[in-house]
Amino acid sequence: MRDRVLPIAFGVVADSLRRKVLYIVLVFAALLAFAIPALPDYGLGVEAAVFREVALALAYVTALVLTLSLAANRVPSEVERRTVYNVVAKGVSRWEYLVGTWLGVVLVVGAGLAAFTVVEQIVGLVTYGEPMWRLWQGAFATWLEMGVIAAFAVAISAVAGPVVVVTASLAALFIGHARSTLLGGEGALGLQPFVPSLDAFNVVNPVAHGQGVPPLYLASMVVVFCGLAGVSLIVGGALFSRRDL
Amino acid sequence: MSDAVAPAILIEGARKAYKPIVGTPARDAVHDVTIRVAPGTIHGLLGPNGAGKTTTLKMLLGLVRPTAGTFSILGQDSTRPAGRRDVGFMPEQPYFPQHLTATQALRLYALLSGVPRAEIPGRIAALLERVGLSGRERTRLDAFSRGMLQRLGIAQALINDPRVVVLDEPASGLDPVGQRDVRNLMLSLRDAGVTVLLSSHQLSEVETVCDDVTIMNAGRVAAEGDLDDLLNVAxxxxxxxxxxxxxxxxxxxxxxxxxxxxxxxxxxxxxxxxxxxxxxxxxxxxxxxxxxxxxxxxxxxxxxxxxxxxxxxxxxx
Incomplete structure (x- = not known):
């Protein structure tokens, strides 16, 4: 399995690295990171905390754009261009193809987030004189959440085009972060266990304003990531296996 | 074909029905197709456009879900991935990731086929030589002509040294010299004991290399057997x-x-x-x-x- 999944993942990475969108998004985000200290909120006297909060938000949006741009069109375009024929006919399971594609997207988004976090650290160090290592905890949480979104997007893309994938992924993102709002009423509380929540990955407060995220909580995020991404990929694999290519 | 010899490729009762769009009747693209290919032979699959040849091949290779029928290659269910690991397939008009070079593409397919890493460079060099692409190892595929992509498609089909090869219009887009090379390649594969299932429109190609043929029309088998027997007018x-x-x-x-x-x-x-x-x-x-x-x-x-x-x-x- 590994021998088939990894070449597909590295193929996605190689293909992504030649795409201009990756670099445009990262450069644009880096420029915005340099502009954070110019925000008007800095009159409040909590400059470093506000910088971290905005930096996390910027990293989140950057990662989301990267994730959707890479994950939404990968499978549909390979099916349309028929490059998937050569892969599936070689005895690669369809779920292996999906997992490989997802893994490649996750690796690229991880690399992009890492590069962006380094830029944020440099800006933080130059502006406030502190390295802000806690930003890596935020980047890790964002990366895990994007892994879940990428899995969802890849699963939907097994049977739908990019527009549907992006719309569905954004809807999933909204629902995932609005469970308590959507089901906050007394009568609806019982439904909460059935609605997956992405709130586990929200570590803005401890990273920006607190003492960081405890290791046990980081580990629990990994569990949530494995569960949600795993379910999405299993469903995606089942959908893709039923599709005519 | 002798019944005593187990077929290398066996398609029995293949059927593919497409669900009707509201207001239209259901349509069978392939209906009750049975094909037996003896080991070590070249079997032609012929028919006009829309006959169901490609759909049949896709069902055989797990690209399209059959509505009914059984499909086996070398005795294994070929609709399952494990049943396709000893098969080479070249689709009609093969497409590749355009940003890769010829070597990178073949390396990718070699890895996916489970070729030992140590053997990959040697196999790639030998195959590029065999299909006439020597010197193009580092050329990106977006600079390849259609004929060159066709040759590379044949190379990727052979990268895992398969015992069964399925070729869908392999000479399409090739010049006469290229078509001759493909014919010779198929004959050399047969000489090496490889079973070849060839889908083609080109009578000259089929006549030259095929031992047996199946002719399809309108999703059904219209005739099968030796081409001379089929085409000779009694x-x-x-x-x-x-x-x-x-x-x-x-x-x-x-x-x-x-x-x-x-x-x-x-x-x-x-x-x-x-x-x-x-x-x-x-x-x-x-x-x-x-x-x-x-x-x-x-x-x-x-x-x-x-x-x-x-x-x-x-x-x-």
Whole structure:
């Protein structure tokens, strides 16, 4: 399995690295990171905390754009261009193809987030004189959440085009972060266990304003990531296996 | 094909029905197709456009879900990934990730096929040489012509040294030299004991290399067996003659059918029992017999007749 999944993942990475969108998004985000200290909120006297909060938000949006741009069109375009024929006919399971594609997207988004976090650290160090290592905890949480979104997007893309994938992924993102709002009423509380929540990955407060995220909580995020991404990929694999290519 | 020999490829009762769009009837793209391919042979799959050839191959290789039927390659269920690991497939108009070089693409497919890493460079070099792409190892595929992509498609189909190869229109887009190379390649594969299932429109290609054929039309098997047996017109002989002037002698014309003349050479068919009399009549008229051979349909004529029969049957229904 590994021998088939990894070449597909590295193929996605190689293909992504030649795409201009990756670099445009990262450069644009880096420029915005340099502009954070110019925000008007800095009159409040909590400059470093506000910088971290905005930096996390910027990293989140950057990662989301990267994730959707890479994950939404990968499978549909390979099916349309028929490059998937050569892969599936070689005895690669369809779920292996999906997992490989997802893994490649996750690796690229991880690399992009890492590069962006380094830029944020440099800006933080130059502006406030502190390295802000806690930003890596935020980047890790964002990366895990994007892994879940990428899995969802890849699963939907097994049977739908990019527009549907992006719309569905954004809807999933909204629902995932609005469970308590959507089901906050007394009568609806019982439904909460059935609605997956992405709130586990929200570590803005401890990273920006607190003492960081405890290791046990980081580990629990990994569990949530494995569960949600795993379910999405299993469903995606089942959908893709039923599709005519 | 002897029943005692287990087929290398076995398709039994294959059916593919597409769900109807609201208001339209369901449509069978492939209906009750059975194909047996003996080991170490080249089997042609022929038919006009829309006959169901490619759909049948896709079902065999797990690209399309069959509605019914069983599919096996070398005794294993080929609709499952494990049943395709000893198979090479070249789709019609093979597509590759355009940003890769020829070597990178073949390396990717070698890894996916489970070729040991140590063997990959040697295999890639040998295959590129074999398909006439030596010197193009580092050329990006977006700079490849269609013919070069076709050659690379053959190379990727052979990268795992398969025992069964499925080729869908392998000579499409190739120049005459390239078509000859593909024919020779198929023959060398057969000599090495590889089973080849070839889907093609090109009669010359099929006639040259295939041991047996299956002819499909309108999603069904229309005929199968030896191509000579299928295309020979029973009871008629084809005669080519020259030196007969502007018109056939009356003793020849009375028997001749399907007459054509070009460049002073006459071609016509006669009933088998009239061959001796016609040859004598040509001699008497001062002409020369160029050839006498069993009369044979062209594949184009065969298809045309099949299509006409299909239309007639459809009208009768």
């Amino acid at each position: 009871g008629h002989t084809s005669i080519r003659a020259r030196g007969l002037g502007e018109e056939l002698p009356p003793a020849v014309a009375v028997h001749a059918g399907s007459v054509a003349a070009s460049g002073g050479v006459w071609v016509f068919s006669v009933p088998d029992e009239a061959v001796r009399a016609v040859v004598d009549a040509i001699d008497d008229a001062g002409g020369a017999v160029v050839s006498v051979s069993p009369m044979r349909d062209s594949l184009e004529d065969y298809f045309a007749r099949m299509l006409a029969e299909t239309v007639t049957e459809g009208g009768a229904r």
